[in-house]
Amino acid sequence: MTDILIVDDHDLVRTGLKNILGGSRGFNIVAEASTGEEAIRLTRKLEPDLVLMDVGLPGLSGLETTERILKAQPEVKVIVLTAHSEPPLPARLLDSGASGYLTKACDAEELIRAVQKVAAGERYIGADISQQLAISLLPGTPQSPFQELTSRELEITLMLTQGMKMQSIAEVLNVSPKTVATYKYRIYDKVGVSSEVELLRQALRHGLVSADV
Missing domain, CATH: 3.40.50.2300 (Response regulator)
Incomplete structure (x- = not known):
C-alpha cells in the first residue's frame, strides 16, 4: 500500500x-x-x-x-x-x-x-x-529570462508574483527583509525589469505562472 x-x-x-x-x-x-x-x-x-x-x-x-x-x-x-x-x-x-x-x-x-x-x-x-x-536544449531556442535565476531567486520570484510583501517573504523564508530586497533587485536585473508589475508580465509571458495567479 x-x-x-x-x-x-x-x-x-x-x-x-x-x-x-x-x-x-x-x-x-x-x-x-x-x-x-x-x-x-x-x-x-x-x-x-x-x-x-x-x-x-x-x-x-x-x-x-x-x-x-x-x-x-x-x-x-x-x-x-x-x-x-x-x-x-x-x-x-x-x-x-x-x-x-x-x-x-x-x-x-x-x-x-x-x-x-x-x-x-x-x-x-x-x-x-x-x-x-x-x-x-536545442541550439538557437530562445531562453526564458528566468533560466538564469538561482533556486532561491526563483522561489522569491514566485512569491513576488503572488503579490507578497517583502516582510512576509522574509518571515516565510526565515531571512531578513534586507536580504529579500537584495534578491528582489538581483532578480530585476537578471530578468530585465524594474517593477513587480513588469516581473509579473514577464512571468505570465514565459509560462512561469498562470493567469489565475
Missing part, C-alpha cells in the same frame, strides 16, 4: 485527486495540505511514501516545499502536478529531487501510472514536459 499526501491550495483539485487515487487499488490517501508549511509538517508527522505536490501554493511555493521535504526526508517520493510546463520550473524541481512531473492537463490514467511507477522507484515525466525540456 502506498501512503499519499496531496498538496494543493484548491479544495476542488484535492477532492478530484483524492477520488481518482483513493479509488485505485494500492493507494491510501493519508492527508491533504493546502500550504507548503502544512505539507512539511504533515510529511514529518505521517511519513507518507509519496507526496503529490502543486507548485503554485500560497506563501512557501512547491519548489521550496519540495526541497525542504527531501532534505529532511530523502526517502519520500515527490510528484509535481502543476499547470506550469515551461522552463525553468520542471528542470529545477527534478534537480531538487522530485521523482515525477506532470501537468494538470494529464488524464486520470496517466496520473495513476505515474504514481505507480514512482512508488516502484522509477521516475516519471509527462510527455508534454519531456518535449518542453528537449526543445529548451
Whole structure:
C-alpha cells in the first residue's frame, strides 16, 4: 500500500485527486495540505511514501516545499502536478529531487501510472514536459529570462508574483527583509525589469505562472 499526501491550495483539485487515487487499488490517501508549511509538517508527522505536490501554493511555493521535504526526508517520493510546463520550473524541481512531473492537463490514467511507477522507484515525466525540456536544449531556442535565476531567486520570484510583501517573504523564508530586497533587485536585473508589475508580465509571458495567479 502506498501512503499519499496531496498538496494543493484548491479544495476542488484535492477532492478530484483524492477520488481518482483513493479509488485505485494500492493507494491510501493519508492527508491533504493546502500550504507548503502544512505539507512539511504533515510529511514529518505521517511519513507518507509519496507526496503529490502543486507548485503554485500560497506563501512557501512547491519548489521550496519540495526541497525542504527531501532534505529532511530523502526517502519520500515527490510528484509535481502543476499547470506550469515551461522552463525553468520542471528542470529545477527534478534537480531538487522530485521523482515525477506532470501537468494538470494529464488524464486520470496517466496520473495513476505515474504514481505507480514512482512508488516502484522509477521516475516519471509527462510527455508534454519531456518535449518542453528537449526543445529548451536545442541550439538557437530562445531562453526564458528566468533560466538564469538561482533556486532561491526563483522561489522569491514566485512569491513576488503572488503579490507578497517583502516582510512576509522574509518571515516565510526565515531571512531578513534586507536580504529579500537584495534578491528582489538581483532578480530585476537578471530578468530585465524594474517593477513587480513588469516581473509579473514577464512571468505570465514565459509560462512561469498562470493567469489565475
